[in-house]
Amino acid sequence: MNPSSLSTAPTGEARTALQDFISLTKPRIISLLLVTTVAPMFVAGDPTWQQVLLVTLGGYLMAGGANAVNMYVDRDIDDSMARTRTRPIPSGRMGARAVLAFGVAIATAATFLLGRFVNPLTAALALGGFYFYILVYTRWLKRTTPQNIVIGGAAGAFPPLVGWAAVTGRLDLTAVYLFLIIFFWTPPHFWALALLKQVDYGRAGVPMAPLVWGERETMDQMLWYTFILLGLTLLPATFGAFGVVYLASALVLGLILLYGVIRIRRETVWAKPAWWVYKYSLLYLALLFAAMVVDRSLT
Template identity: 55%
Template sequence: MAKGVEAGTVETDRPGGIIGVVNDYVTLTKPPIIVLLVITAIGGMFLAAEGIPPLQALGMVCLGGTLGAGGANAINHFLDQDIDAIMSRTIKRPVAAHRIAPMSALVFGIALNVGAFFVLTYWVNLLAASLTLSATLFYVLVYTGWLKRNTPQNIVIGGAAGAIPPMVGWVAVTGSLDLPALYLFTIVFFWTPPHFWALALMIQNDYQRAGVPMLPVVVGEERTVQNIFMYSMALVALTLLFGASDAVGLVYLASAVALGAVFLAFAWKLKRDYSVRRAKHLYLYSLLYLALLFAVMLADGVYRF
């Protein structure tokens, strides 16, 4: 809990006045996460279109995805306010620090998701809107509300929520869920555990204090890095298998090989000689890896060889 602030009260002495209020509400949406999710959705659109997708659909998917992901993240602040107030990494978040009332964050998150559903239904299609809503519901109810606090496999199962955006991008163009869309889902699904377990290794003391059973807290560092390496191998194998399909071309395949080799190198170094510094290196590269992999899909969709 923020020093000098009583539980259940809202800190009104916020630097910056209205700018500070706006900044706090933007913070609720977790913009860096939104950017990564939207990139994966755009990659799915370019692959489905085999080139540049319709610009209106592209813009509406970006808007709807931003609203949906931002709303889910705002609701996450509401649900996790108790553990956020314990962890040093999250103690300054707007709800945990009592700068925004919990119910205000909840209403804000719900409103954003209503907006996302309307935008995607009206300007894209109902399937894209339904997938986006399902991602929010799975994230806030299944992952945040249940898995996160009850099992060390929380992020393995919960990662399904973050794997839905590329499917949204695909169905925004095609109107149907096809095999390539499921491949994209699977790639992000297998990317999620090594990414978040690397983060968990960096801040495992925080998770332990908050009583969150992340994998390093439950099974220790050695088994965690072993799991990271196994999932990393599976991830790279899946990206290469996808490269053998008709959905992508040589631009994607060559990039997947290069990006995957670096990913495995970071994971192997972490497994061979564990340190928090190596975990941080893998964590940071995993963010770049996913962004570049899906950015390459844009290029592959336009320049197919």
């Protein structure tokens, strides 16, 4: 017997298990959520590095827990979609109950961390986002209405409230704007992906907008929501929340997004512009929040 094979096999298994646990939290998606959590902290005030570290860790654990529980709830349909087939549960690498337990455990740890070391409002808001994502989006709306993305988008809009509350201990009009910006950003962002993955969603029985309304109407809706988003992103500058640097950035970034959405509607082969909008919208949100921080640091 080769002794080295005895020592490497468990290590390899442990590594795979670790990778699976990490993948349950959807780290790539969380990275943008953390940008929209941490940036508002620097807009709201002057956070200490301990506050930033605690909120980042708490935010990661809460969002990661929500993503893991989401994979537990969606385990019956994940196998029918190419995008989700390789997840730990449908691929048979992890048991459903273990995933649920993991998700609940890290969300509980996040609640304790935020409640004990940051403040109760921050913990309540993070937990609110968790429950909204699991109960309102995943359990209720995702499989019943094409408006799932619109209302469900509120779950992804909690992070800026968490960051804001961590520094100020309260919410105000600027925080509401940060929430609404993500809320109205979600439809054009996610429907670009839904247009591209509609066969997958159809196979899983998820009534995404392109399947129920048709591609053309979905593209129209993307445009209407981009109008709302563009308007909303400019408004915080009017009551003094941000200055001219932010206003100019929001206008330019928003006009580029608007152009991308118009291209989807105009071109007969819309797959390429739809991919572009999906990817650019991610960058758009990160840059918009970065512009808020830069603007605040200049004033």
